[in-house]
Amino acid sequence: MPRDMTTDRLEAVIGQCASAGCKPLMQDFHGARVPEGDALMLKGIVLAVADGISSSQTSGVAAQSAVRMLLSDYYDTPDSWTVKTAASRVLQSANAWLYGQNRTLADLDSGMVCAFAALILKGGAGHVLHAGDARVARYADGLLDPLTVDHRSGEMLARALGAAETVALDYRRVPLRAGDVFVLSTDGLHEHISGADVAHALTLPTLNDACRALVDTALSRGSADNLTVQILQVTRLPQEAGLPETTALLVLPLPKPGDTLDGLRVLRALSQTPRSHVFLAADPDGRKIVLKIPASETLENPAALRRFTLEEWVARRVSSVHVMQAADLPQPRSGLYVAMAYLPGRTLRQRMTDHPGAPLDKMRDIAGQIISGLRALHRREMIHQDIRPENILIDEDGSVRIIDLGSVSVAGVEEAAPGLLGELPGTLQYTAPEYLSGDVVSWRSDQYALAVILYEMLTGRLPYGAQVARIATRADQRRLQYAPARSDDNAVPAFVDAALRRALHPDPLRRYDALSEFLADLHRPGSAARAAHHIPLAARDPLRFWQALTIILAVICVILAAQLAG
Structure with a gap:
């Protein structure tokens, strides 16, 4: 416990x-x-x-x-x-x-x-x-x-x-x-x-x-x-601490459909993972709630248990329609479980499987909603750390929400108890290279993961293939070779490819300084596109180039002549 x-x-x-x-x-x-x-x-x-x-x-x-x-x-x-x-x-x-x-x-x-x-x-x-x-x-x-x-x-x-x-x-x-x-x-x-x-x-x-x-x-x-x-x-000095919601809570036996738990009626089991048993329940007003009860493997692993309880703790501190929310409970909690608002819909992974090759407008719409959710987290000094298609939920109206907050890094909590939340449980294909090389991790790591998702939506592949899995040092990180999203097989505009390239840069400091800037560059040619398509003066205006070169050479000749005469 x-x-x-x-x-x-x-x-x-x-x-x-x-x-x-x-x-x-x-x-x-x-x-x-x-x-x-x-x-x-x-x-x-x-x-x-x-x-x-x-x-x-x-x-x-x-x-x-x-x-x-x-x-x-x-x-x-x-x-x-x-x-x-x-x-x-x-x-x-x-x-x-x-x-x-x-x-x-x-x-x-x-x-x-x-x-x-x-x-x-x-x-x-x-x-x-x-x-x-x-x-x-x-x-x-x-x-x-x-x-x-x-x-x-x-x-x-x-x-x-x-x-x-x-x-x-x-x-x-x-x-x-x-x-x-x-x-x-x-x-x-x-x-x-x-x-x-x-x-x-x-x-x-x-x-x-x-x-x-x-x-x-x-x-x-x-x-x-x-x-x-x-x-x-x-x-x-404190030697060990847990999040406040984890204190003095009992482990509950797994409920069955029809059981009542703290005023919530259990409707049915939804899923079972190594981390938790997930149930659908309803409060007295009929609102649906997702209950997560830790699995035995989680109970035996203190770090995993802290991650388990973190999800609701984070959800109660972030206010955004694009981030999953915690549920209000009708009665005081009698045991150790997580209660989240029920969100109908399907994951972005399911959508990508059913409809490969997303249109640009749809990709931009999804990107904008994810960015709105990420900014709500980042304003609270939180990094999601596990942004991937499986953790993005889309409902029938097209509303997008970030789910699974159990991987979130909370700066204030880590400061109070360093290492409290354990190792990163993210997914390698979407993990920014700085996690593997030992470079500084920041909100730009979420930017990288988002850009991987958008790249995959447009192309059906990953920007660095299997290269990221082999990163162990910063030298490995620098050797990453970006595979352009734009090709003969798709209609990805050059400026969109340039925006993705910048957001996916191996060096975090060379990515965008703001997610809003990244989103803007996905809609129209921006700084990334201009940098990627810089044309030298000799190519843009050959006459001006040779005129300027002639003037420079003439000035040099005058200076040399003056020096020789002196």
């Missing part, structure tokens, strides 16, 4: 202290949030400190707003996003709001501007985001090692929230160990303390005591600014 993640979670102790010091106005702000349950695994622990600029009477409001926005809005971002993506989006939004408040000011130095630093602990890593001269440092063996670099130009901040329409945030990821100590501070404190001071403070009974001692030390050494410090000590 899956392991209960609440028994194996990230744990930390936090201390905090802030003081206006000798100033009449407090312009620092700080905060921390330690969530429980699912959010602890998928979002982590957040600490943040902000320091308003001294010249502004409202910069304290800016510091307070920025910290509160991160502590609140970060936890509302999709669970599938990485820390960097989620926190950066929130902080850019905070920056835009602060900058908007400053637009009418003649002098930005009197506006809502603040330095900012955050530490987010998730899984086995710490994530640092920073702008300005607030700091995050790691303490070890009497040394205070800064993880941030101050953004200052003389006495002025070179970077801060609210100072410009966008802010360049520094980001750094650091591995965690049990016992690690991190210190977040504003310049009123860290400019007056050392690693030895932190070492002494950590001998006190609590981390709050340690923070107060550091503030007192900085004040005694002449700090003339506001002072804020946070100390976090990692006390436990």
Whole structure:
């Protein structure tokens, strides 16, 4: 059975202290949030400190707003996003709001501007985001090692929230160990303390005591600014975790037609695979639902079981008419199964078998719908990883949906528990070469798989034949030879062939930068076609070519003559 993640979670102790010091106005702000349950695994622990600029009477409001926005809005971002993506989006939004408040000011130095630093602990890593001269440092063996670099130009901040329409945030990821100590501070404190001071403070009974001692030390050494410090000590790191939906669920006996399961009436068995037993059921309102119960082979394989439960988890977090959806259950779940909305229709593989050689318009229509579904996944930092004709469903109205989400790579989940989802279970014929060569995998890998499908729809064959199966290194990847889709046996336009060639390039970075651009090039000659059909000037306009060449040669002769005369 899956392991209960609440028994194996990230744990930390936090201390905090802030003081206006000798100033009449407090312009620092700080905060921390330690969530429980699912959010602890998928979002982590957040600490943040902000320091308003001294010249502004409202910069304290800016510091307070920025910290509160991160502590609140970060936890509302999709669970599938990485820390960097989620926190950066929130902080850019905070920056835009602060900058908007400053637009009418003649002098930005009197506006809502603040330095900012955050530490987010998730899984086995710490994530640092920073702008300005607030700091995050790691303490070890009497040394205070800064993880941030101050953004200052003389006495002025070179970077801060609210100072410009966008802010360049520094980001750094650091591995965690049990016992690690991190210190977040504003310049009123860290400019007056050392690693030895932190070492002494950590001998006190609590981390709050340690923070107060550091503030007192900085004040005694002449700090003339506001002072804020946070100390976090990692006390436990997670060793293993499962997706929240897998926790504490019982394995159910296989139902029979007519049985009732959590308010669902089982109608009939649909299929059986090594991974699962699939049944058609109906809820009390008559809506049809597909139930998947793990097979014994899946139950004996932890990685396969995590993949099994992933499908519904992903479906509940992606909203698109072109991606299969999870089903709403009439009663709480009593056992381990996956519930998905029933989708009538046939697979694209069946359609390709029944109607080989798809017309261009039909291919484009199917491509557009698949791309819409893929973009919904990619916006959530998810990669499908198993796009193939068997996983594309088409109903009687021609609506296309991506199915089988058990292979999806979820960046945020992998970040929380690296390797949690096991090895790629994709299909070799549609697998991008970077999976096999060890190159970087990205959303462009789904682009490759889609292009293979479209190529096959038009030609009935694969673009690289059996070459992909022999890839083991990047050198093998570079040696792939594309077989043109356009031939005497079909009517594939040259510009469509050029678009497919680019989307199928062995080097992921030479594929399209956006799926929308790929789709556009399938409809009309685009950048790929122009690149593939570049005609030299000598061929396009021989007269201009020879005129230009004559002029160049004449100039060279004049230069040589001048050099000889000198």
